[in-house]
Amino acid sequence: MTVVAEPSKKLICWSCGSENDADTQFCANCGKLQPYIPADYFTFFGLPRRFQLDTAALEKQFYRLSRKFHPDLYARASADEQRWSLEKSSVLNDAWRTLRDPLARTEYLLGLAGIRLEEQSRNASDRAAESGTAKQPVVPPDLLEEVFELNMQLEEMRMARAGGADDPEARGSLEAAKQNFSAQMETSQQDLQRLWIEWDSAANANDEETQQAAQRKMVDLLNRRSYIRNLLRDVEAALKG
Amino acid sequence: MAYSDKVIEHYNNPRNVGQMDKNSTAVGTGLVGAPECGDVMRLQIQVNPETRVIEDAKFKTFGCGSAIASSSLATEWVKGKTVDEALEIKNTDIVKELALPPVKIHCSVLAEDAIRAAIGDWKKKNVVAGEPASAPVAVAAN
Numbered sequence: 203m204t205v206v207a208e209p210s211k212k213l214i215c216w217s218c219g220s221e222n223d224a225d226t227q228f229c230a231n232c233g234k235l236q237p238y239i240p241a242d243y244f245t246f247f248g249l250p251r252r253f254q255l256d257t258a259a260l261e262k263q264f265y266r267l268s269r270k271f272h273p274d275l276y277a278r279a280s281a282d283e284q285r286w287s288l289e290k291s292s293v294l295n296d297a298w299r300t301l302r303d304p305l306a307r308t309e310y311l312l313g314l315a316g317i318r319l320e321e322q323s324r325n326a327s328d329r330a331a332e333s334g335t336a337k338q339p340v341v342p343p344d345l346l347e348e349v350f351e352l353n354m355q356l357e358e359m360r361m362a363r364a365g366g367a368d369d370p371e372a373r374g375s376l377e378a379a380k381q382n383f384s385a386q387m388e389t390s391q392q393d394l395q396r397l398w399i400e401w402d403s404a405a406n407a408n409d410e411e412t413q414q415a416a417q418r419k420m421v422d423l424l425n426r427r428s429y430i431r432n433l434l435r436d437v438e439a440a441l442k443g
Numbered sequence: 444m445a446y447s448d449k450v451i452e453h454y455n456n457p458r459n460v461g462q463m464d465k466n467s468t469a470v471g472t473g474l475v476g477a478p479e480c481g482d483v484m485r486l487q488i489q490v491n492p493e494t495r496v497i498e499d500a501k502f503k504t505f506g507c508g509s510a511i512a513s514s515s516l517a518t519e520w521v522k523g524k525t526v527d528e529a530l531e532i533k534n535t536d537i538v539k540e541l542a543l544p545p546v547k548i549h550c551s552v553l554a555e556d557a558i559r560a561a562i563g564d565w566k567k568k569n570v571v572a573g574e575p576a577s578a579p580v581a582v583a584a585n
């Protein structure tokens with residue numbers, strides 16, 4: 203996936219020569235499909251780069267565009283138009299899948315802001331390996347301790363449950379753990395939404411400092427979330443097994 | 444994705460699973476995690492203060508088969524080495540030994556991080572004359 207800076211140039215229609223905005227899909231004058239220019243998913247949909255998004259409106263837009271880009275409509279058009287319709291249809295699907303999903307969208311927009319979640323940890327490892335020192339934590343050390351402890355408890359509960367055919371006590375503590383993790387996932391969802399609002403309004407106000415602070419909090423939250431998600435998955439598996 | 448025989452062997456017979464007293468000055472503890480997959484690994488070493496040789500090592504990993512095999516192998520490899528020799532162990536050595544595919548490389552990185560974190564913790568507890576006490580050291584990474 204290539205991420206390109208927000209385009210600023212104008213687009214001259216290849217068919218009628220009139221001037222359009224750079225992110226135009228169809229010429230405003232003659233209605234012809236315009237070339238595919240790699241752009242980020244927000245630009246592709248003509249949306250501002252914000253975390254909060256009206257997904258209902260996005261869905262409508264998605265269906266409208268997928269009809270209009272549909273390669274069948276271009277079966278008898280020029281080879282260029284056929285290619286653009288294919289390219290645009292494929293990007294449209296990717297963009298829709300990414301933007302409709304709150305977490306995928308969050309990671310994507312963080313990526314546009316220069317933050318790659320997987321790379322953070324890898325970069326910290328690389329720096330540590332180069333300097334021969336211990337890796338600088340990407341998540342708060344307390345969190346790791348907590349996650350490790352929770353895993354230990356979970357393992358004990360699982361073993362207790364495996365031991366006694368269906369020990370109601372072991373099942374009870376697993377159920378409680380499950381509720382606890384689900385509640386934490388819930389909370390993290392709400393916290394994330396609060397951070398979206400914080401970032402979006404800072405973006406509207408051109409307040410970069412606040413945006414960056416909110417970004418950092420989002421990264422922490424997402425990292426934490428991936429640990430909790432695993433615990434939830436494990437406790438659910440234990441309850442089923 | 445199929446695991447290599449060596450991964451399966453370590454997975455079925457993990458060496459040195461367990462824990463040591465993390466408050467002991469002879470013990471260094473490294474707790475590391477990979478947020479991208481949510482796995483966590485704890486590796487502990489017991490070091491002879493005179494010789495700086497790692498006399499024992501234990502691990503406990505909550506993660507994929509490759510992470511378990513990597514940490515199991517790491518404990519085997521650090522034993523008998525001095526802390527400085529142990530710092531030479533690279534995740535690429537683990538990748539080679541266990542024949543890990545590219546998508547599982549980060550699991551071996553976790554093991555290398557854990558070794559370094561454990562040694563860092565031990566060094567912090569045993570600030571040796573002539574060695575900078577200020578070297579950046581974290582008990583836990585990730």
Ligand code: FES
Pocket residue numbers: 477480481482506507508509510547549550553
């Ligand atoms: S998949 Fe994350 S440590 Fe192996």
Ligand SMILES: [Zn+2]
Pocket residue numbers: 215216217218219220229230231232233234
């Ligand atoms: Zn035109």
